[in-house]
Amino acid sequence: MLKREYTQMSESYVVGALLAVVGGFLDAYTYISRGKVFANAQTGNIVLMGLNISQKNFSSTIHYMIPIAAFILGIVLSELIRSRFKQNSLIHWRQIVVAVEIVILTVVAFVPKGNMDLIVNSAISFVCALQFECFRKYTTTMCTGNLRSATEQLFIYYHTKNVQELTKGLELYGIILFFIFGVILGTVLTNMIMERAVLFSCIILAVVFGTMFRKEKILN
Template sequence: MATIHRRTDTLPVGAILASVGGFFDAYTFLRHGVFANLQSGNVVLFCVQATARHWHAAVVLLVPVAAFVVGVLAVEVLGVPRVGRLVRRPLRLVLTLQIALLAMIAALPDGAPAPVTTVTVSFVAALQFSTFTTLRDAPYATVMTSGNLRTSVVAAYQWTVGKDPAAARRAGRYAVMVGAFAVGAVVGAICTRTVGTPAIAVAAVLLTAVLVMLVRETRRLERRRTGMEPSSSTPSPNGR
């Protein structure tokens, strides 16, 4: 699988991203009755509408699914080595694109067509889902909770039965991801009901914080590498 993000995520970065994922779903569901991240939910809703012969409503539900697919493919293309040679810092590019698109949505009037919002937010969610995939030493997802919840429960069981301290730490990390997603959904619901369309700017601010954290981490690693290899002119790690 192509990747533009080779370093694993820290717990603070993962928690912020998970809260953004929860925010996305609460925002699009309250605004337009679809999910930005949970494409299985959109597929189920599509099937329900299709079996009731509500064709227009069914087709509308496929729009965010298509946007999500395009976002996943975009990250795959950026991960191709030939493209990577042209785009020096693809991870920063993706995060900047996410922030810019969310800011654009926040600036739209309340009467803007629903597909504009659902397509954009689902595309942004797909970029995040495909880019940030590893927490410490194991895979995770920032835009859904099922996998993280399963991993947390399994690790908690392993710690209870085998008294493995590593399993206890893993259970705690994934529990934080689940909790952060829930907090993001709560904040997203409150902000969306209170502010309306501009509420998505909160997610843009959170992603900006992630971008700043990753840039600082890269600079710290570059300084460390320069200190170890004074004459080295190696590029910054992982395209950040």
């Protein structure tokens, strides 16, 4: 007899796909409207900071140190929220994180481009850190890890014929496609309405917030 079990929607594929769209969207948004910067991953900022230090351009390092610091603070805040609200029965702690993301990105939408871009990019780095730390089943702010894991799963399937490995691999490739869709969508909307385009990612996050009130049904 099949047994029905329920799991939190925050770890569902639907939520992962929506967050991947947001991740791609934000990368396109910051690149097009906020000084050609990718705010999601910090590897580039760390490399550029190191290059400027090696060239003794110490005044320029601040432009890379601030987003890195914002990313670190985002990780810290996400852990504080998790530890404080993990046992809350009224709202899931990840919903609080998503609500914080929505508030920050809404403010960002009304900050004019130009002199404030460093602050905006740091704020988006903060948001991406929250998302990266709290939603771990699928990496939704960058693609390298998903590409590695998906290819690994398909390689394992090729040798074992284990359908579960195939499913996992295809799911991860799907997350990458959703990320690419987010980049395309972000490019189109940002070219149309510039700073305000980020409000569309707030709409997606609002859908994610509402989705997490449900429980995903699993039949065993």
